[in-house]
Amino acid sequence: xxxxxxxxxxxxxxxxxxxxxxxxxxxxxxxxxxxxxxxxxxxxxxxxxxxxxxxxxxxxxxxxxxxxxxxxxxxxxxxxxxxxxxxxxxxxxxxxxxxxxxxxxxxxxxxxxxxxxxxxxxxxxxxxxxxxxxxxxxxxxxxxxxxxxxxxxxxxxxxxxxxxxxxxxxxxxxxxxxxxxxxxxxxxxxxxxxxxxxxxxxxxxxxxxxxxxxxxxxxxxxxxxxxxxxxxxxxxxxxxxxxxxxxxxxxxxxxxxxxxxxxxxxxxxxxxxxxxxxxxxxxxxxxxxxxxxxxxxxxxxxxxxxxxxxxxxxxxxxxxxxxxxxxxxxxxxxxxxxxxxxxxxxxxxxxxxxxxxxxxxxxxxxxxxxxxxxxxxxxxxxxxxxxxxxxxxxxxxxxxxxxxxxxxxxxxxxxxxxxxxxxxxxxxxxxxxxxxxxxxxxxxxxxxxxxxxxxxxxxxxxxxxxx
Amino acid sequence: xxxxxxxxxxxxxxxxxxxxxxxxxxxxxxxxxxxxxxxxxxxxxxxxxxxxxxxxxxxxxxxxxxxxxxxxxxxxxxxxxxxxxxxxxxxxxxxxxxxxxxx
Numbered sequence: 001x002x003x004x005x006x007x008x009x010x011x012x013x014x015x016x017x018x019x020x021x022x023x024x025x026x027x028x029x030x031x032x033x034x035x036x037x038x039x040x041x042x043x044x045x046x047x048x049x050x051x052x053x054x055x056x057x058x059x060x061x062x063x064x065x066x067x068x069x070x071x072x073x074x075x076x077x078x079x080x081x082x083x084x085x086x087x088x089x090x091x092x093x094x095x096x097x098x099x100x101x102x103x104x105x106x107x108x109x110x111x112x113x114x115x116x117x118x119x120x121x122x123x124x125x126x127x128x129x130x131x132x133x134x135x136x137x138x139x140x141x142x143x144x145x146x147x148x149x150x151x152x153x154x155x156x157x158x159x160x161x162x163x164x165x166x167x168x169x170x171x172x173x174x175x176x177x178x179x180x181x182x183x184x185x186x187x188x189x190x191x192x193x194x195x196x197x198x199x200x201x202x203x204x205x206x207x208x209x210x211x212x213x214x215x216x217x218x219x220x221x222x223x224x225x226x227x228x229x230x231x232x233x234x235x236x237x238x239x240x241x242x243x244x245x246x247x248x249x250x251x252x253x254x255x256x257x258x259x260x261x262x263x264x265x266x267x268x269x270x271x272x273x274x275x276x277x278x279x280x281x282x283x284x285x286x287x288x289x290x291x292x293x294x295x296x297x298x299x300x301x302x303x304x305x306x307x308x309x310x311x312x313x314x315x316x317x318x319x320x321x322x323x324x325x326x327x328x329x330x331x332x333x334x335x336x337x338x339x340x341x342x343x344x345x346x347x348x349x350x351x352x353x354x355x356x357x358x359x360x361x362x363x364x365x366x367x368x369x370x371x372x373x374x375x376x377x378x379x380x381x382x383x384x385x386x387x388x389x390x391x392x393x394x395x396x397x398x399x400x401x402x403x404x405x406x407x408x409x410x411x412x413x414x415x416x417x418x419x420x421x422x423x424x425x426x427x428x429x430x431x432x433x434x435x436x437x438x439x440x441x442x443x444x445x446x447x448x449x450x451x452x453x454x455x456x457x458x459x460x461x462x463x464x465x466x467x
Numbered sequence: 468x469x470x471x472x473x474x475x476x477x478x479x480x481x482x483x484x485x486x487x488x489x490x491x492x493x494x495x496x497x498x499x500x501x502x503x504x505x506x507x508x509x510x511x512x513x514x515x516x517x518x519x520x521x522x523x524x525x526x527x528x529x530x531x532x533x534x535x536x537x538x539x540x541x542x543x544x545x546x547x548x549x550x551x552x553x554x555x556x557x558x559x560x561x562x563x564x565x566x567x568x569x570x
Contacts, residue, residue, distance in 0.1 A: 038529070045528070050477050050497065051497035051550075052497070053480055053495070053496035053497030054477040054478065054479060054480075054495065054496070054497035054498070055477070055478050119526065119528060119530055120526060122525075122526075122531075129515075129520055129522060129525075129533075130521065130523075131510035131511045131512070131521050131522060131523030131524075132510050132523065133525065134524055134525055134526075134527060135525060135526050135527060137526065137527060137528060138524060138525065138526055138527025138528065138547075139527070141527045141528060142502055142505065142527065143473065143476060144476075145477075146477065146497070146498050146499065146502040147472055147473045147476030147477035147479075148471055148472055148473070148498070148502040148505055148506045149471040149472075149473060150471075150505060151471065152471065173473035173474075173475065173476045174473065174474065175473060232511055232521050233510045233511060233521065233523070234510075383518075383520070386525075386531060386533065387532065389515055389516070389517045389518050389520075418532075419532035420530060420531050420532055423530050423531070424525075424526075424530070424531050454529075455532075
């Protein structure tokens with residue numbers, strides 16, 4: 001059995017911008033990577049087209065995205081691309097297992113590129129579990145992929161470029177946005193520095209902003225959503241002005257009648273795979289929280305494991321594409337398909353361009369990443385762990401006597417043990433536990449990850465195929 | 468009946484119906500159960516296990532398990548990750564649903 005497992009030179013997890021770019025470059029240097037992706041179509045969150053049965057009127061991702069999708073399509077003959085595949089886990093001796101349909105597949109890799117992307121930051125606040133409260137990513141998915149609005153009168157609350165993109169997409173499809181509560185405030189001088197060499201990134205944001213202004217959608221700058229109310233679903237939302245730490249200012253609350261709320265406070269990197277592989281991680285809230293430590297060639301602390309794109313720190317699509325390409329050259333150098341000098345040469349220009357883009361994304365991160373006030377919104381009765389239905393009061397009570405390790409805390413409370421496997425509660429618990437102990441969130445360590453990386457159907461474990 | 472569907476965002480083919488708690492829900496090929504239900508303004512998909520709170524779609528990308536429904540007797544199906552298809556019987560569920568409902 002052991003001997004029969006096929007060894008792939010290169011496995012790429014994810015077919016979003018970073019994964020597709022890595023695959024395209026890997027093929028160019030003569031590799032035939034196995035590309036595993038959860039979604040039925042390539043593109044990830046950013047570049048996925050609607051399903052074939054809901055074909056869009058026109059392609060509309062802009063030049064770099066459309067070009068990458070085309071490159072990926074052209075590489076398909078040399079790729080072993082497996083869509084609708086969920087990673088089960090990684091095991092000793094570079095073994096990987098994934099589930100596709102109702103079957104389990106096993107194999108080995110020599111080099112691995114993790115391009116798992118990111119997901120919306122869950123932000124617990126009173127009323128956030130009511131039907132009608134969705135993440136900005138969910139709403140963007142709905143409108144882009146399926147042409148469906150999350151409600152009739154929509155409030156967007158969050159910070160950063162994603163919610164501008166969402167507002168623009170809903171508004172241009174004639175959806176009704178009641179208003180946009182934007183927690184951050186623009187830092188003019190910082191912006192001037194950031195846009196040098198990055199006019200393309202800036203112009204995208206300006207296009208969204210002008211579209212929103214033209215439709216007279218109110219933008220409440222320096223405001224956060226403080227609560228959502230309704231008996232069985234969203235009926236109203238309350239916003240308030242905030243100080244520089246995003247703490248609501250007393251007396252500035254206003255309640256707005258809406259039937260949908262989109263939460264868009266940035267993204268959290270999907271680090272489940274790099275954590276399972278025990279790559280070294282560091283905590284940086286500006287990058288979204290936990291991120292694998294990497295060298296400039298995208299290598300993690302673990303030999304042969306590379307990480308590219310938002311799963312290694314949220315920096316957006318343009319950066320993800322470059323990181324994907326760079327990681328492929330690094331993997332090729334490790335595998336002997338490129339000499340170190342050839343890899344350096346191919347990476348050189350891309351690294352320079354990446355540094356410039358990162359200057360821009362660092363600006364966005366500095367302005368838009370969550371401040372401490374965002375983690376102080378729940379009241380005693382607010383559910384902060386959606387799966388186990390634990391309230392902030394439950395969490396606080398457990399904090400009094402718990403040892404200072406987040407995994408002991410998990411065992412004591414069950415937070416992080418539910419179906420979401422800590423994805424929804426983890427980012428908040430990390431912050432609130434650190435604040436209570438007056439230490440940095442990084443000192444608490446990461447929640448352990450074990451297979452299955454995502455819940456799978458039991459039946460798939462008995463139908464085994466080699467991959 | 469187009470509900471919360473945008474007119475021009477995508478090209479839709481022939482419509483069909485499935486049922487949700489016994490009521491007909493219109494859908495189009497390519498839509499997920501979640502978007503067809505949201506388009507019909509059916510936002511509450513299940514009630515939470517312990518506190519019996521109403522829940523619905525939250526993350527929309529298959530991570531939060533907030534949109535669990537029972538489909539043709541199989542409980543704990545993520546509505547946001549499952550395509551709608553003609554004639555399926557979708558039911559809201561409480562907590563973990565009933566495993567042996569299928570007969």
